[in-house]
Each structure stands twice: as C-alpha cells, then as structure tokens.
Amino acid sequence: MADRVQRRPATKLVPVPSTNKIPERDVDKTPILECRHLGIDFGGLTAVNEFNMAIGRTEIAGLIGPNGAGKTTVFNLLTKVYQPTRGTILLDGLDTHSMNSVQVNRAGIARTFQNIRLFGNLSVEDNVKVGLHNQVRYGMFQGVCRLPGYWRGERVAHERAMELLSIFDMQDLADHQAGSLPYGAQRRLEIVRALATNPSLLLLDEPAAGMNPSETAELMDNIVKIRDTFHIAVLLIEHDMSLVMGICEGICVLNFGEIIAKGTPEEIKNDPQVIEAYLGKKREV
Amino acid sequence: MKRMTKKNRANFLTYGGVILAYLLIRVYDGTVGLSSMIQGLLVPICAYVTMALALNLVVGVSGELSLGHAGFMSVGAFSGTAAAIALQNAIPLAPLRLAVAMAIGAAFAALAGFLIGIPVLRLNGDYLAIVTLAFGEIIKSVFNNLYVGLDAKGFHFSFLNDTVSSRLGAGGKLLIGGPMGISGIKIISSFTAGIILVLLTLVIIFNLVNSRAGRAIMAARDNRIAAESVGVNVTKYKMMAFVTSAALAGAAGGLYTMSLSTVVANKFDFNTSILILVFVVLGGMGNMWGSILSASFLTLLPELLRKFNLDQYRMLVYAIVLIIVMVVTNSPFLQQLVENVTGRFKKEAPAEAEEGGEGNG
Amino acid sequence: MTFLSYLIQGISLGSIYAIIALGYTMVYGIAKMLNFAHGDVIMVGGYMCFFATSGLRGNFPDGSVAQTVVPGLAGLLLAMAVCTLLGVTIERLAYKPLRQAPSLAVLITAIGVSYFLQNGAQVLWTSNPKVCTSVIGRGAITLGGLSISHVILLTVAMCVVIMVALTWFTGNTRMGKAMRACSEDKAAAQLMGINVDATISMTFAIGSALAAVAGVLFTSAYPTLMPTTGALPGIKAFTAAVFGGIGSIPGAMLGGILLGVIETFAKGYISTQVSDAIVFAVLIIILLVKPAGLLGKRIPEKV
Numbered sequence: 049m050a051d052r053v054q055r056r057p058a059t060k061l062v063p064v065p066s067t068n069k070i071p072e073r074d075v076d077k078t079p080i081l082e083c084r085h086l087g088i089d090f091g092g093l094t095a096v097n098e099f100n101m102a103i104g105r106t107e108i109a110g111l112i113g114p115n116g117a118g119k120t121t122v123f124n125l126l127t128k129v130y131q132p133t134r135g136t137i138l139l140d141g142l143d144t145h146s147m148n149s150v151q152v153n154r155a156g157i158a159r160t161f162q163n164i165r166l167f168g169n170l171s172v173e174d175n176v177k178v179g180l181h182n183q184v185r186y187g188m189f190q191g192v193c194r195l196p197g198y199w200r201g202e203r204v205a206h207e208r209a210m211e212l213l214s215i216f217d218m219q220d221l222a223d224h225q226a227g228s229l230p231y232g233a234q235r236r237l238e239i240v241r242a243l244a245t246n247p248s249l250l251l252l253d254e255p256a257a258g259m260n261p262s263e264t265a266e267l268m269d270n271i272v273k274i275r276d277t278f279h280i281a282v283l284l285i286e287h288d289m290s291l292v293m294g295i296c297e298g299i300c301v302l303n304f305g306e307i308i309a310k311g312t313p314e315e316i317k318n319d320p321q322v323i324e325a326y327l328g329k330k331r332e333v
Numbered sequence: 334m335k336r337m338t339k340k341n342r343a344n345f346l347t348y349g350g351v352i353l354a355y356l357l358i359r360v361y362d363g364t365v366g367l368s369s370m371i372q373g374l375l376v377p378i379c380a381y382v383t384m385a386l387a388l389n390l391v392v393g394v395s396g397e398l399s400l401g402h403a404g405f406m407s408v409g410a411f412s413g414t415a416a417a418i419a420l421q422n423a424i425p426l427a428p429l430r431l432a433v434a435m436a437i438g439a440a441f442a443a444l445a446g447f448l449i450g451i452p453v454l455r456l457n458g459d460y461l462a463i464v465t466l467a468f469g470e471i472i473k474s475v476f477n478n479l480y481v482g483l484d485a486k487g488f489h490f491s492f493l494n495d496t497v498s499s500r501l502g503a504g505g506k507l508l509i510g511g512p513m514g515i516s517g518i519k520i521i522s523s524f525t526a527g528i529i530l531v532l533l534t535l536v537i538i539f540n541l542v543n544s545r546a547g548r549a550i551m552a553a554r555d556n557r558i559a560a561e562s563v564g565v566n567v568t569k570y571k572m573m574a575f576v577t578s579a580a581l582a583g584a585a586g587g588l589y590t591m592s593l594s595t596v597v598a599n600k601f602d603f604n605t606s607i608l609i610l611v612f613v614v615l616g617g618m619g620n621m622w623g624s625i626l627s628a629s630f631l632t633l634l635p636e637l638l639r640k641f642n643l644d645q646y647r648m649l650v651y652a653i654v655l656i657i658v659m660v661v662t663n664s665p666f667l668q669q670l671v672e673n674v675t676g677r678f679k680k681e682a683p684a685e686a687e688e689g690g691e692g693n694g
Numbered sequence: 695m696t697f698l699s700y701l702i703q704g705i706s707l708g709s710i711y712a713i714i715a716l717g718y719t720m721v722y723g724i725a726k727m728l729n730f731a732h733g734d735v736i737m738v739g740g741y742m743c744f745f746a747t748s749g750l751r752g753n754f755p756d757g758s759v760a761q762t763v764v765p766g767l768a769g770l771l772l773a774m775a776v777c778t779l780l781g782v783t784i785e786r787l788a789y790k791p792l793r794q795a796p797s798l799a800v801l802i803t804a805i806g807v808s809y810f811l812q813n814g815a816q817v818l819w820t821s822n823p824k825v826c827t828s829v830i831g832r833g834a835i836t837l838g839g840l841s842i843s844h845v846i847l848l849t850v851a852m853c854v855v856i857m858v859a860l861t862w863f864t865g866n867t868r869m870g871k872a873m874r875a876c877s878e879d880k881a882a883a884q885l886m887g888i889n890v891d892a893t894i895s896m897t898f899a900i901g902s903a904l905a906a907v908a909g910v911l912f913t914s915a916y917p918t919l920m921p922t923t924g925a926l927p928g929i930k931a932f933t934a935a936v937f938g939g940i941g942s943i944p945g946a947m948l949g950g951i952l953l954g955v956i957e958t959f960a961k962g963y964i965s966t967q968v969s970d971a972i973v974f975a976v977l978i979i980i981l982l983v984k985p986a987g988l989l990g991k992r993i994p995e996k997v
Binding site (some may be wrong): 158169181190194202244318 | 536537540543544545546547548549551552554555556558559560561562563564565566567573689
Binding site for chain 2 (some may be wrong): 728745791792794797798799801802803809810812813816863903929932933936965967970971974977978981982985
C-alpha cells in the first residue's frame with residue numbers, strides 16, 4: 049500500500065516555499081509534515097483554503113485563530129476524517145493522498161479530539177492498549193486459543209501501557225473506567241492513547257481546555273517532555289496564549305480558513321493582522 | 334497482575350456455574366428424575382443460551398443491533414441437519430456425527446454472516462438493524478423455497494418448484510423439501526453436547542473479549558472515529574464479531590434441530606430473532622452470565638405458565654418487561670432514583686447529590 | 695392488459711404504503727427514532743374500523759347507500775380518534791423517557807411496544823382472523839375494459855389529498871414550522887421558544903392518525919384482519935420511506951408507490967412466495983447504493 053502511494057505524488061507536487069521557520073536543529077532534515085495548497089469545500093462553502101505549512105522533525109508548532117477559523121478542520125484533513133478538496137499533504141515526504149484515517153495513523157499521525165473521544169466503557173489501561181493495537185500484534189486465533197503469542201503480546205502491551213501512563217503519573221488509574229475519570233485526566237489519557245500509536249507527529253486539539261493555570265503549566269512541561277523523550281513533532285491547537293507562547297517554536301494563525309500570519313511567538317505577538325483578527329480593527333478617530 | 338485474576342475470576346465463576354448446573358441436573362435426574370417436559374427442554378435451553386451469547390457478542394460487545402439472528406440459526410440448522418442425514422452411513426457414531434454436523438452448520442452460517450456482513454456493516458444504527466431484519470426474512474424465504482436431494486450421483490438443487498424429487502435416482506432422498514423443511518431427522522442432540530457447546534461459546538467469547546481483537550471491537554463500539562484515529566480497522570473487527578456470532582448461532586441451530594424430528598424454515602422467523610434479543614436485553618447487554626440466566630429462565634417460563642393456563646399472556650409480559658427494562662435503564666431520572674436507593678443500602682452514596690438534591694424543594 | 699391491471703393494483707397498494715410511510719417519515723424526521731410500533735397502530739385502526747362497521751351495519755336497511763357510507767365514516771373517525779390517542783400515549787410512556795438515550799435503546803423499546811400491541815390485541819381480540827367489510831363497498835368502475843374498484847380510487851385519492859395537506863401544513867402553519875425546526879435542532883428550537891415536547895406529541899398524533907387511515911384502507915382492500923396484520927406493511931412502509939429519502943414528504947409518497955408497484959409485479963410475474971424477499975432485497979440495495987434515498991439529503995457526522 050505504502051509503496052504504491054509513494055510512487056504517485058509527482059502529479060500533485062508543486063514547488064512552493066512553505067515560508068515556515070523550521071527550528072535550527074531541524075533545518076538540515078526534511079520536514080515531518082508539509083501541506084501544500086491544502087483546502088476543502090463543504091457544499092459551496094470554503095472552510096480551509098491555501099493552507100501551506102511545514103513542521104520540523106522535533107518542532108512544537110501551534111495553530112491558533114478565532115473560533116470557527118478552521119483549525120479543527122485542518123486536523124480533520126490531516127487525519128483524513130475529511131478528504132481534502134485540493135492540495136497535498138506530505139508526511140515525511142510521503143503523499144497521504146488516497147489514504148484513510150487508519151492508514152494515516154499507521155503512517156505516523158496521531159491526534160486527540162476537542163470534544164473528548166475516549167472509549168468510555170473500557171478501562172484506562174485498555175484505552176492505551178487499543179492505542180498499541182498496531183504496535184503489539186497477535187492474531188485473533190492466538191487470542192481465542194490463548195496460545196503463547198497471546199501471553200507474550202499481553203505482557204508486552206501491559207508493560208508498555210504502564211510505561212506510557214507513567215508520563216502523566218496515571219498508573220494508579222489503570223483499572224478505572226475511562227468514562228468516569230475527571231475531565232483533566234480524560235484529556236491526558238487521550239494524549240497517552242495517541243502516543244501509544246508510536247506517531248512521528250502528534251496533533252493536540254485544545255489540550256489545555258478546562259484546565260486551571262497550574263494544571264496548564266504542568267501540561268506544558270509534559271508536552272516538552274514528550275517531545276524530548278520520543279523525538280517527535282507536536283502540532284497543537286490552543287486558545288490559552290500562555291501555553292502557545294510558552295512552548296511553541298513556530299506559530300501559524302488561521303482566520304476564515306486562510307493563514308494570515310506565520311512566525312515565532314515574538315513575531316506573532318506583534319503582528320497587526322493577528323491583533324486585528326483577535327481584537328477587531330482599531331477605529332479611526 | 335491482580336487485575337487480571339479479578340477479571341478471570343468472574344469468567345471462571347461463569348464456567349463453574351454452568352458445569353455445576355449441569356452436574357446438579359444430572360444428579361437430580363438420576364435420583365429423583367426429571368419430568369419428561371423438562372427433559373425435552375434441556376437441549377433447546379442450551380441452544381437458546383448459545384444463541385443469546387452469540388447475539389450478545391454483536392449487540393453488547395460490538396454495539397450493533399441485529400434483528401435477523403434467527404436467519405443464521407436457520408442456515409446452521411438446515412445445512413447441519415442435512416449434513417447429518419447425508420453422513421448417516423459414513424459416520425455411524427452419533428456424537429461424532431453431531432459434532433461434524435454442527436461444525437458444518439457453523440461454517441455455513443459463518444459464510445452467510447460474512448456475505449451479509451459485507452453490505453450490512455457499511456451501515457450504522459437503525460439502518461443496520463433494519464437490513465439485518467431484511468436479510469433474516471430473505472433467508473427464511475430462501476429455505477421455504479429450496480429443495481435439496483441426495484442420491485448416488487451427488488446433490489440436486491432446485492428453487493421455487495420441486496424438480497428434485499423426480500430427478501432423484503434409486504435410494505436417493507429429499508433432504509430439504511421447501512416449505513415442508515426437513516423431516517425424519519434422527520435425534521442425536523444430547524444435553525451433554527449442548528452444555529459442551531455452551532462452554533465452548535463462553536470460552537470463545539471471553540477469550541476474544543479479553544484480547545487485542547476484543548479491545549478493538551469494543552473500541553469501535555464506544556467511538557468509531559477515535560478507534561480509526563488510533564489505527565483500528567473498524568470494519569474488519571466489526572466483521573470479526575459478526576462472523577463469530579453467526580458461526581456460533583449456526584452451531585446452536587444445528588444442535589436445536591437435531592433434537593427435533595422435523596424442522597421448517599418458518600420456525601426461524603422474526604419472532605425468534607426478537608425472542609433472542611429479549612434474552613440479551615433482559616440479561617444485560619454485554620453481560621454473558623445474564624444472558625445464560627435469562628435465556629434458560631425464559632425458555633422454561635412458558636412451560637411453567639402453561640401449567641397455570643397463563644400462556645397466552647407470556648409474550649405480552651415479555652413486551653412489557655422489555656419496555657420497562659429499557660426505560661428504567663436509560664432514563665436519567667429513574668437511574669438517579671435507583672442509584673439513590675441502592676446507594677442507601679451500600680452506605681457509600683456520595684454526600685453531594687447532583688444539581689442541588691431533591692430535599693431542598 | 696394484465697400489465698395495466700398489475701400496475702393499478704401496485705399503485706393502490708403503494709398508496710397505502712405511502713400513507714404509512716408518511717407517518718414513519720414524520721416521526722423519524724422529528725423524533726429521530728424508528729417507530730417500530732407504527733405498523734401495529736395500523737392494525738389497531740383496522741380493528742376499530744371493523745368494530746364500528748360491524749356494529750353499525752345492522753341499523754341500516756340492507757343494500758342502501760347509508761349502510762355502506764355511515765358505518766364506514768364512523769369506522770374511520772373512531773379509528774383515527776383511538777389511534778391518535780394511542781400514538782400520543784405510547785410516546786409519553788415509552789419514548790419520552792428515552793429522549794437522551796442511545797438509538798439502540800430507543801429501537802429496542804419501540805420493538806417492545808410493537809410486541810405489546812400485537813400481543814395485547816391477541817389477548818383482547820384473539821388471533822382468529824376477522825373479515826372486514828370495505829368502507830366504500832365492493833363496487834368498481836370499468837374503464838376501457840379495465841375494472842378499477844372503488845377502494846383503489848379512494849385509496850389513491852386519499853393518498854394525494856394527505857400528501858398535499860401535509861406539505862401545506864409543514865410549510866405554512868405555526869406548528870408545521872415548529873416541526874421543521876425541531877427536526878433540524880431540538881435544542882435550538884427550544885431556545886427559540888418552541889415547546890419541543892408538544893411538537894413531538896403532535897407529530898406522533900398526526901402520524902398515528904395517518905396510520906389509522908392506512909389501517910382502514912388496508913383492511914378495505916385486504917379484508918383479513920389479525921393481530922399481526924400491521925407488522926409486515928409497517929416494515930415495508932419503512933422501506934418505502936427510506937426508498938424515497940427519510941424525512942421527505944414527497945419522497946415517502948414516491949417511495950411508497952414505487953415499492954407497491956415492485957411488490958405487485960414481483961407477485962404477478964415471479965412468485966408470490968418470494969415477493970417479500972424481493973421487496974427486502976430492494977431495501978438492502980437502496981440503503982447501500984443511495985442511503986439518503988431518492989429525494990433525501992445526507993448529513994455527515996460532525997467531528
């Protein structure tokens with residue numbers, strides 16, 4: 049499958065400078081994600097248009113913008129919940145055209161959801177084990193007959209799940225039902241589940257929503273820790289500016305489905321167009 | 334590893350319960366003696382318990398409503414029983430013939446489940462339910478018009494009109510006779526075989542649920558989009574649950590028919606599908622032990638009611654109970670009420686009632 | 695000639711399916727639930743009509759026009775009154791507590807209600823079939839050698855009248871607009887001051903009244919009445935509603951008539967024994983090829 053996809057992108061590739069500032073340590077490597085002329089229409093409505101972006105191998109990037117700007121739609125395009133109308137997505141140089149959600153995840157993109165989507169009736173540990181679905185594999189027959197492959201697989205899955213849960217100190221919650229966890233823990237569990245799929249790019253949709261300032265600070269440390277431990281790139285949507293400005297190296301601002309600014313936190317803070325998008329136009333006196 | 338043993342303990346209690354029930358019935362039968370009515374019900378109970386467990390795999394574990402499971406039972410019953418008759422001379426040993434026939438029934442039902450699953454599992458919710466219903470009716474219609482005969486030259490088939498009987502050579506016999514179904518079945522099913530099937534079904538379901546595949550099935554049930562986002566091929570695992578369930582239903586169908594002397598396609602109609610659904614819902618969706626209890630009890634119930642001449646109210650009572658169970662388990666107000674009542678007994682009810690509590694009015 | 699007479703029979707049967715499908719489609723559009731018991735409300739309507747006609751016929755001189763028309767009209771009104779009440783009661787007791795529940799739970803409850811009505815009818819009225827008299831008599835008109843019964847004419851006319859009336863109602867009245875609002879977004883409708891509970895009750899009332907009309911027409915065309923009479927037409931009418939595009943009023947009509955024609959042709963040209971199987975096969979194919987139906991529109995899930 050992957051080979052077939054790899055051979056065909058030439059028709060859709062357009063040489064466009066992504067104009068992104070990739071962090072210096074990643075500059076000499078190819079970007080993990082490149083979007084070119086990405087866009088989608090719903091009926092006659094253009095939700096996202098001309099979305100160009102590149103993310104470095106170990107970059108923490110931010111996607112910000114007012115409500116309804118199309119941020120989550122970008123995530124849905126990247127993970128193929130929607131198929132793009134236009135444009136190309138290159139994941140580590142591989143065109144994800146004609147892939148579905150499952151294949152994109154196997155290729156290396158994992159995500160969390162704005163409205164939490166856990167497997168509510170499963171235990172915390174089993175949620176992570178579902179994330180390990182393609183990492184620790186054995187067949188249905190092995191499982192039903194409890195052959196050695198089952199015992200080996202289950203032991204590895206258990207150890208890996210506990211290890212991943214320990215990132216957020218959640219080992220003690222392993223037996224709890226995921227749906228009964230407090231809100232913050234559910235958001236953290238979603239991140240752990242996404243990490244379990246061994247991604248090279250982690251998409252976080254409003255990870256700090258509903259958290260208090262001290263929880264947010266802890267989350268910031270953890271996101272950096274995840275990047276440093278797993279050597280992966282992170283793209284996050286967030287409204288909490290302290291988090292975005294605190295940890296993102298590159299920021300992309302979206303308004304009405306189009307990119308209005310790109311740059312480092314410092315540049316974005318002072319960009320007049322961004323200020324206008326968030327606060328409205330300054331009235332002429 | 335404490336958690337593993339806890340989960341396993343519940344499963345082993347279920348196995349133990351089934352074996353204990355079997356031994357008790359056997360001892361009671363040997364000493365006091367069961368009435369012939371109850372004795373005649375032992376195999377049907379095992380068949381219905383297996384059906385309920387199989388449907389629970391689809392409804393409770395996989396989260397899809399199937400309204401046509403009697404169709405799979407029918408496929409297994411007809412193919413299995415026809416195979417048993419055809420193999421009568423080849424395998425003289427009855428238990429072995431029963432096992433082979435049930436395996437053939439399960440295989441055909443699994444094939445039907447796979448073929449039906451391809452279109453069905455592309456749909457969801459109410460549409461999926463109604464399409465399974467449609468397939469159940471189509472299967473019934475097919476067996477009502479299918480004629481299969483066997484003679485020295487091999488199998489003969491015809492559809493709608495019986496052209497098989499006239500084509501059969503000397504010593505040939507009509508296996509399936511359209512609306513007349515199969516008659517002259519040798520009764521080879523036994524209670525022991527039934528219990529073995531129930532235990533086998535339990536082992537398959539419990540082991541499946543507690544494995545990688547089972548988690549994927551339940552993840553797809555809880556949240557399809559999230560399951561796909563972590564790389565679970567939802568259609569594949571829904572199909573796995575559906576086909577496994579169909580195969581088990583087919584085996585149950587074979588067991589059931591081979592305890593009767595004749596069987597017709599109309600026996601496996603929509604009402605049978607609903608009856609099995611009632612077993613599953615009353616036993617608790619996803620709860621295997623509950624399915625076993627409700628299927629056994631509700632199969633015995635009509636016979637007990639018949640003694641008191643209350644049989645005509647049986648289905649009415651089922652309907653009322655079905656509605657009440659659904660309303661009580663799904664109404665937020667009633668759930669709260671039940672929680673408060675049980676909480677009082679458990680003495681660990683949370684002090685702060687939600688939304689201010691009822692006492693302040 | 696046989697082709698034309700099959701076609702007319704098909705349109706007549708299809709018109710009954712269309713009337714049932716209208717009730718299905720309205721309830722599905724607004725309450726977002728598959729009211730499995732809808733078919734059994736038809737059966738109750740049929741029994742009501744049977745009791746009214748057989749009770750009143752004796753009071754009129756034999757062979758007079760009044761002997762047919764008065765009991766027929768009384769039967770129709772009684773059926774509509776009882777079914778409306780029944781529909782609203784069912785909604786209140788069984789479906790309203792489940793407004794927030796998963797669709798699986800609602801569907802199982804609806805199946806429970808369907809079983810309750812069937813078995814309740816069996817206890818009350820026994821399973822012995824009753825033979826109904828047509829509410830409009832057994833007369834027929836002849837058109838160019840083709841005989842068309844009064845029942846067929848009445849059925850087709852009623853179907854057209856009901857469709858036009860419903861289209862006007864949902865488009866132009868206050869309640870109709872409230873219904874359309876509820877079908878789009880119940881929470882938003884509530885915020886706009888629409889009484890959602892009352893609107894849903896009203897939908898069930900209209901749907902059940904339509905079921906009563908369908909029951910009267912159905913027993914006039916096919917006189918044998920049993921507690922299970924409504925179940926199969928109910929499921930087929932749902933097929934028709936899906937065929938036309940669920941939630942769409944012209945769609946229900948179109949789907950109903952097409953399904954009736956398909957079924958009659960299957961009976962006439964292939965085999966009576968497999969006609970139901972063919973109807974179900976049509977349902978399966980439609981759901982797979984065009985899940986939104988002929989005139990419906992599809993709404994994707996929001997992520």
